[in-house]
Amino acid sequence: MVINMFVDPLLIQLARLAGWRVFATIAASVAAAGASVAAAFAIAAVVRHLLTAEAPLAEAMPALSLAALAVAARAGLLWLRDIAAISASNHVKADLRARLLRHALDLGGAHRFSRGAGGVQASIVDGVEHLQAWVGFYLPQLAAAIIIPGCLVGILLTRDVGVALIVAIGVAIVPLAQRAWSRVLGERASAHWDAYERFAARISDTLRGMETLVALHATARQGRTLRVDAEELRLATTASLRSSLAVSAITAGAMSVGTAGATLLAAYHAATGRLGAGDVILVLFLAAECFRPLQELQNYWHEGFHGQAAARGLAQLQAQRPLVTDARASDAAWPAAPAITCREVGYTYPGARTAALSDVSFALPGGSTLAIVGPSGSGKSTLASLLLRDIDPDSGEILIAGRPLPSYRLAEVRRGSALVAQQIVLLDGSIRDNVLAADPHASEERLATAVAAARVDEVTARLPGGLDAPVGERGARLSGGERQRVALARALLAGASVMVLDEATSALDAMNEALITEALRTTRGTCTTIVIAHRLSTVIGADYVLVLDEGRIAQFGPPADLARVPGPWADMLAAHQPIGDRP
Numbered sequence: 001m002v003i004n005m006f007v008d009p010l011l012i013q014l015a016r017l018a019g020w021r022v023f024a025t026i027a028a029s030v031a032a033a034g035a036s037v038a039a040a041f042a043i044a045a046v047v048r049h050l051l052t053a054e055a056p057l058a059e060a061m062p063a064l065s066l067a068a069l070a071v072a073a074r075a076g077l078l079w080l081r082d083i084a085a086i087s088a089s090n091h092v093k094a095d096l097r098a099r100l101l102r103h104a105l106d107l108g109g110a111h112r113f114s115r116g117a118g119g120v121q122a123s124i125v126d127g128v129e130h131l132q133a134w135v136g137f138y139l140p141q142l143a144a145a146i147i148i149p150g151c152l153v154g155i156l157l158t159r160d161v162g163v164a165l166i167v168a169i170g171v172a173i174v175p176l177a178q179r180a181w182s183r184v185l186g187e188r189a190s191a192h193w194d195a196y197e198r199f200a201a202r203i204s205d206t207l208r209g210m211e212t213l214v215a216l217h218a219t220a221r222q223g224r225t226l227r228v229d230a231e232e233l234r235l236a237t238t239a240s241l242r243s244s245l246a247v248s249a250i251t252a253g254a255m256s257v258g259t260a261g262a263t264l265l266a267a268y269h270a271a272t273g274r275l276g277a278g279d280v281i282l283v284l285f286l287a288a289e290c291f292r293p294l295q296e297l298q299n300y301w302h303e304g305f306h307g308q309a310a311a312r313g314l315a316q317l318q319a320q321r322p323l324v325t326d327a328r329a330s331d332a333a334w335p336a337a338p339a340i341t342c343r344e345v346g347y348t349y350p351g352a353r354t355a356a357l358s359d360v361s362f363a364l365p366g367g368s369t370l371a372i373v374g375p376s377g378s379g380k381s382t383l384a385s386l387l388l389r390d391i392d393p394d395s396g397e398i399l400i401a402g403r404p405l406p407s408y409r410l411a412e413v414r415r416g417s418a419l420v421a422q423q424i425v426l427l428d429g430s431i432r433d434n435v436l437a438a439d440p441h442a443s444e445e446r447l448a449t450a451v452a453a454a455r456v457d458e459v460t461a462r463l464p465g466g467l468d469a470p471v472g473e474r475g476a477r478l479s480g481g482e483r484q485r486v487a488l489a490r491a492l493l494a495g496a497s498v499m500v501l502d503e504a505t506s507a508l509d510a511m512n513e514a515l516i517t518e519a520l521r522t523t524r525g526t527c528t529t530i531v532i533a534h535r536l537s538t539v540i541g542a543d544y545v546l547v548l549d550e551g552r553i554a555q556f557g558p559p560a561d562l563a564r565v566p567g568p569w570a571d572m573l574a575a576h577q578p579i580g581d582r583p
């Protein structure tokens with residue numbers, strides 16, 4: 001019952017990660033208690049010799065040496081216990097972080113639909129911090145708090161039943177008090193964790209969106225929101241600490257009264273001759289040792305509840321499934337410049353009332369270029385996400401070179417297709433590092449070819465470090481168009497044979513227009529290219545045009561053919577305005 005009260009099944013799962021280290025911690029703790037018992041018996045023997053022997057010092061010497069040895073052994077064992085506990089904690093921390101990070105990476109963009117990146121970060125960084133203390137310190141201490149008092153009360157029984165009973169009652173009061181408070185503590189620890197996760201997510205969002213907040217003159221407002229979150233966190237922390245301090249006071253009281261009561265009863269029995277003076281010393285030592293593991297458990301008690309609350313966040317993260325999996329994959333190699341066919345593809349975002357795409361069917365020959373056009377919200381980016389297999393359609397299917405897209409392993413899809421998006425995030429490092437991220441072992445020659453094809457050389461010529469110039473955090477030192485060029489070079493180096501280019505919407509950005517036109521020329525024939533197009537000039541260079549309207553295909557065909565028939569494409573040509581911005 002006690003175990004169920006204080007141990008979550010997840011804790012046991014985590015303890016398995018730490019394996020023998022947890023057992024070593026428990027064993028060292030129990031052995032230290034054993035050394036204490038040996039010291040207590042030896043000291044009791046010393047007292048007995050001092051009071052009753054004819055040559056007290058000489059006769060007490062062996063027991064005194066044993067006591068000194070036992071005290072030294074106890075110190076050494078407690079040191080070993082702490083080493084094992086730290087090792088268990090660090091092992092859990094490293095292992096759990098690596099697993100969670102791998103899981104978060106496998107999830108890809110799945111957290112877009114649930115907790116934000118800030119919440120995920122709070123779980124991986126701080127949640128793990130609570131859990132490592134929970135597994136490394138709380139769990140072994142819990143085991144020690146059951147084993148050691150149990151054994152010591154047994155030993156006390158051999159001296160006097162009344163004394164053993166007083167200690168047993170004192171020992172029992174501690175978990176009972178903790179149980180009485182456990183619901184309150186659990187609720188407050190959960191409230192604390194929720195407040196902490198909210199605060200961490202808000203800080204992360206604020207730092208990432210700082211430029212937008214400054215541009216919107218919203219920093220003061222965001223500051224106020226952060227202050228409210230910080231105040232909520234402070235209140236939740238105080239409430240949680242207040243309740244655990246109340247339990248600490250009850251526990252400390254039970255321990256003091258238990259030790260004092262047992263020693264007084266033993267002293268009374270010594271006065272009446274039922275026990276010897278040495279027994280009083282023995283009871284004093286053993287009663288104190290009985291409560292020691294409970295006292296130490298108390299120190300980690302708070303950690304235990306925070307660990308349980310953090311475990312909920314981690315369990316939620318672990319329960320999240322990737323949006324796409326390799327369940328239907330075969331060993332098919334990703335084809336060069338593949339034909340792409342969509343058959344009655346439909347997709348509705350989780351929780352959305354209307355479909356983002358319905359009944360989308362078209363066939364694109366391999367090596368050709370498709371321009372997707374349509375008003376804002378018509379489903380262009382959703383179609384791109386489906387073609388890149390960031391998400392799977394709810395209905396219909398997408399064929400790549402005649403095979404269903406899910407029959408290729410995700411690693412193949414990621415290697416063989418690339419997205420050059422409007423919002424490119426580069427990793428902190430140099431331009432070279434970012435391009436080579438696609439293939440770290442690429443030769444200088446291949447790197448130079450990709451860099452020249454994407455016109456990155458024009459960018460590096462202007463920068464002091466050339467290709468080794470740092471891009472800054474998330475690529476902040478480069479312009480949007482320059483970041484797109486680096487991303488294009490990365491995609492070309494990776495040898496992607498399906499390329500999705502998301503053209504920038506800004507009508508003023510002529511550099512991007514040149515980039516896309518150039519990219520279309522570079523990739524023609526070696527790549528099947530899909531451009532989310534906002535400019536007529538881009539579309540006219542494409543082999544096919546797909547006009548989307550409210551998630552459905554309005555028109556599909558070569559631009560010259562579409563221009564000859566009445567319809568949205570002819571209307572767009574007639575209106576001759578940036579086509580993505582049409583109402």
Ligand SMILES: Nc1ncnc2c1ncn2[C@@H]1O[C@H](COP(=O)(O)OP(=O)(O)OP(=O)(O)O)[C@@H](O)[C@H]1O
Pocket residue numbers: 112349350352356374375376377378379380381382383580
């Ligand atoms: N994560 C999401 N959750 C719910 N609905 C979404 C999500 N992303 C997009 N949508 C909705 O799906 C529809 C299609 O969006 P999509 O981004 O594909 O349009 P788009 O044509 O690319 O728009 P734009 O030109 O403005 O980028 C829109 O109604 C949009 O509100």
